[in-house]
Amino acid sequence: MTATIAPPWGLLAELTHACPLHCGYCSNPLELTRRSRELTAAHWVDIFRQAADLGVLQTHLSGGEPLLRKDLEVIVTGAEEAGIYTQLVTSGSGLTEDRLRSLTTAGLRSVQLSVQHADPAASDAIAGSQAFAAKEAAAALVRKAGLPLGVNVVLHRHNLDAVDALVELALKWGADRIELANTQFYGWGLLNREALMPGRDQLARAVESVDRWREQLEGRLEIVWVTPDYFDGVAKPCMGGWGAVSLTVAPDGTVLPCPAAATLPGLDPVNAKDHSLRWIWEESKAFNLYRGADWMPSPCRSCDRRDQDFGGCRCQAFALTGDATRTDPACSLSPDHTALTALARPAAGGIRDMIPRRPTVGAGLAPRP
Numbered sequence: 136m137t138a139t140i141a142p143p144w145g146l147l148a149e150l151t152h153a154c155p156l157h158c159g160y161c162s163n164p165l166e167l168t169r170r171s172r173e174l175t176a177a178h179w180v181d182i183f184r185q186a187a188d189l190g191v192l193q194t195h196l197s198g199g200e201p202l203l204r205k206d207l208e209v210i211v212t213g214a215e216e217a218g219i220y221t222q223l224v225t226s227g228s229g230l231t232e233d234r235l236r237s238l239t240t241a242g243l244r245s246v247q248l249s250v251q252h253a254d255p256a257a258s259d260a261i262a263g264s265q266a267f268a269a270k271e272a273a274a275a276l277v278r279k280a281g282l283p284l285g286v287n288v289v290l291h292r293h294n295l296d297a298v299d300a301l302v303e304l305a306l307k308w309g310a311d312r313i314e315l316a317n318t319q320f321y322g323w324g325l326l327n328r329e330a331l332m333p334g335r336d337q338l339a340r341a342v343e344s345v346d347r348w349r350e351q352l353e354g355r356l357e358i359v360w361v362t363p364d365y366f367d368g369v370a371k372p373c374m375g376g377w378g379a380v381s382l383t384v385a386p387d388g389t390v391l392p393c394p395a396a397a398t399l400p401g402l403d404p405v406n407a408k409d410h411s412l413r414w415i416w417e418e419s420k421a422f423n424l425y426r427g428a429d430w431m432p433s434p435c436r437s438c439d440r441r442d443q444d445f446g447g448c449r450c451q452a453f454a455l456t457g458d459a460t461r462t463d464p465a466c467s468l469s470p471d472h473t474a475l476t477a478l479a480r481p482a483a484g485g486i487r488d489m490i491p492r493r494p495t496v497g498a499g500l501a502p503r504p
Contacts, residue, residue: 143380143382146382146384147195150174151170152168154203158251185412193221195222196224198386215241223245223246225273229269235276245285247287248286253301255268257293285311290363291331291332292331292334295340296340317338320364320451321451332478345358365479368465371463373448382422389406392421402421402424446463
């Protein structure tokens, strides 16, 4: 192990981009991986073996919808045998009692279940699919199986006023944790930014609700609040630092420092089929490009927060300025911050004004916008 590079502890395993939902806030890329190009179960088993040797302790089995993988049990077994804790991140669609039993037998340890709204009709409208009933049934199955249950909510203008109802829903479903994550504007989320952008008054009310619920439910329900990028004037420590604590493996085997990094120019990411995870983590250009502080421009290089926010998000800097090396515009000290704040205004329009993410389940493709 290179002395200056600590090992990762987490791996995001994007098993497929195929998904039965059509969420307009999805952060997956606009060009999705074909099903025919997905890694095989054998590839994933080998990746988990290498990941464990590298130091990885936990993996999120994600997508798209990982339940669409008929070989998911083999993949879970591979992670379990490597000694890696597995967490399934799912929409709940297709989760039956028999399927969950086979997954837990294979070694699945916990489940994160996405939900778009506490109101069934609104949830289905945001998801672009009649999926709420399946989510409710999936939550009941997970609790019956005795697995830890987390509820994940992506927040935006069309559900931010429902934070109270969403917390109550998590309690009703018996969740141990709810993550209230404000939309990160990548992929389809960036494409639909105007339709998703909340108002400052909405955010203020939501923060008040979260604070109240945290005090009321301390020790009963963990409430995670992921701050919105465009409002606070503070850059997020994206992924805990570039190539610092985790890595992402895309459905085709491309290994990335974060899920959105494939959009960055000059990254030259490599594939797990061509190089070992250790070499990728320690030696590859993609993982070393923005490590440390040498790459940082002013004001990041001399900022007291450079070891806390690591210069902010490279993907956001590129999306908003066209230059991945610039200070994240979310930071109030960025020369581009005023351009970002000008975008932080809700536009007219509703859920149906969004361009939906519409992959074909058979091909795993989304149309070009």
